[in-house]
Amino acid sequence: MxxxxxxxxxxxxxxxxxxxxxxxxxxxxxxxxxxxxxxxxxxxxxxxFHHALVVVKLGGEPIEHPAVLDALLTDLVWLEQVGLRPVLVHGGGKSISRAMEAAGLKPTFHKGRRVTDAETMAIVAREVERLNVHLVDRILALGGAAIGLCPPRHRVVSGTVLDPDLGLVGNPSAIDRERIVRYASRGLIPVIPPLSVDHDGVLMNTNADDIALAVATGLSVEKLVFLSTVPGVLTDPKNPATRIPSLTASKVRALVEQGVITGGMIPKVESCLAALAQGVRKIHIVAADQPHALLVEIFTEDGIGTELVSEAA
CATH class of the missing domain: 1.20.5 (Single alpha-helices involved in coiled-coils or other helix-helix interfaces)
Incomplete structure (x- = not known):
């Protein structure tokens, strides 16, 4: 049965x-x-975008999260493999502050910039170099090729003292265009730290946004992408759904006057407009923790961040 x-x-x-x-x-x-x-x-x-130079600015926050960092660097490696020539500029503020506190120093800021004396500068240089090596190592581990461009060996960003009250804080004045392009054209991703060097060879702590803008302008790149903690320019900072997909210079100025763009976003967008006026084709502000944010922003019409373009674009 x-x-x-x-x-x-x-x-x-x-x-x-x-x-x-x-x-x-x-x-x-x-x-x-x-x-x-x-x-x-x-x-x-x-x-x-075949063989187009693209500058990507990576803030210190995403570097703190291994999964987010590897996802972003994987996208960067993919860009290089399909024919673009990415250049990475990185920050490291959080890591620097931790290292200072561990050394018994209290981080001090003036007008949003880190006050940097000689003792602080030594910590900044050491910590930034550590992060630079780490980023290069991760790119290699993910199948790419990269070269870290830390001074004093690689002096790719020259600068002048931004404000004597800040100490050893630099304002980028020139870049070594030939060296950066040479490495990028060889299939290497240049990894540039937030440091500049003055005419006497003195190392200076330099804002990574300023470095990225100087590099993008000096290279006249196709695109500059800021991987940020926010998903772009928002009409309501508390609501990501209010993201503005695209902005021109006139729209930016109008939004500043209306009080829509406020606080720390004002100098950022103003610097972006200056870079557009000097030859950068498009600038993007994108949330770093969005999956494949870099690829979606570059390879789709709509993108997922805010695109800043010149009036004629």
Whole structure:
């Protein structure tokens, strides 16, 4: 009796397994087709940006989170592999502050800038170099190639003292364009720290945003991308859904006058407008923790951040 019941059950189970396998195969094919379609849609952008220089500014916050950092660096490696020439500029404020506190020093800020005496500068230089090496190592581990451009060995950013009250804080005045382009054209991702050097060879702590803008302007890059803690310029800072997808200089000035753009975002967008006026084609402000934020912003029409363009773009 048991054998008579068992045979139909076995046949039914086999049919269920066959149907399940067919559904699984169909799902896998649909997913493969979707991925292929994504690549096809990216083709116009790949053609447009082939061999284009792209500066990416990575703040200190994303560096603190290994999963976020690796996702961003994987996107950066992908950009280089498909023909773009990315240049990475990084910060390190949080790490520097921790190192100072560990050394018994209290971080002091004036007008949003870190006051940097000789003792502080020694810590800044050491910590920034450590972060620079770490970023290069992670890029290598993720299948890319990179070179860290830390002074004094690599003097790619020259500067002058920004404000005597701040101490050893630099304002970028020139970049070594030839060296950066040479490395990028060889398939290496230049990794540039937030440091500049004056005409006497004195090392200075320098804001990473300022470095990124100077590098982007000096290279006349196609794109400059700020990987930020916010998803772009928002009409309501507390509501990500109020993101403004695209802005021109006139729109930025109007929003500043209306009080929509306020606080620390004002000098950032004003610096961005100056960079656009000096030849940078487009500037993007994107949330670093968004999955594949870099790729979505560059390779889609809508993007996921705020794009700043010149009036004529």
């Amino acid at each position: 048991t054998a008579a019941v068992s045979a139909p059950q076995s046949a039914s189970a086999a049919a269920d397994q066959s149907a399940s396998a067919a559904v699984s195969a169909s799902t896998e094919m649909a997913e493969a087709t979707r991925k292929a379609q994504v690549l096809i849609e990216a083709l116009p952008f790949l053609k447009r």
